[in-house]
Amino acid sequence: MPRLLLVVLAFGLGLGLLYLIFVRELPRTEEQTRATAQQTVDMTGVVIRQMRGNDTEWIVLSDHAVLNETQKQAELRPVRFQVLRSGGTDPQPLNIQGDAESAFLDQAANRVVLRGSSRIVKDGNLELKSDELAYTHASGVIQATGHVQITQDGSLIEADAAEYTIGTEKLKMTAPRLYQ
Secondary structure (H helix, E strand, O other): OHHHHHHHHHHHHHHHHHHHHHHOOOOOOHHHHHOOOOOEEEEEEEEEEEEEOOOEEEEEEEEEEEEEOOOOEEEEEEEEEEEEEOOOOOOOOOEEEEEEOEEEEEOOOOEEEEEEEEEEEEOOOEEEEEEEEEEEOOOOEEEEEEEEEEEEOOEEEEEEEEEEEOOOOEEEEEOOEEEO
């Protein structure tokens, strides 16, 4: 009986040691103690569906994405997205679509940056194009830079830069030029 107890105890300690070494990956040297692990995932054919609160749904499609789980950031190439309102206390229709050559998502900063032929279309009526579009969720602001074009009801406005606040629907432009 004492032998069986020793074997079980040794087996348990061995499993515990294996867990600590291989699963928890405890550092084995002082240099490894200072190193920070980076977890990167490379994906193709990505579809992301995310609910924002109880009523807004984001759908993001990309051919290729690289996700850095440690920094909570991702790079998607090319990217297409759609925002839909699906309920909540104020169920007004919301239809925002867009695309770009690439998108950088920073979850920690709640920020998305669209780069290269970036385009957002709201309700099929208002279209915003630029070289780069940056959206910060906390402020609800979209900043457009480089060859900014806004088309609505057959009118075209070009500018060097623009800032659009989603909640108030206010638009500020730098050096605007109107074409009708």
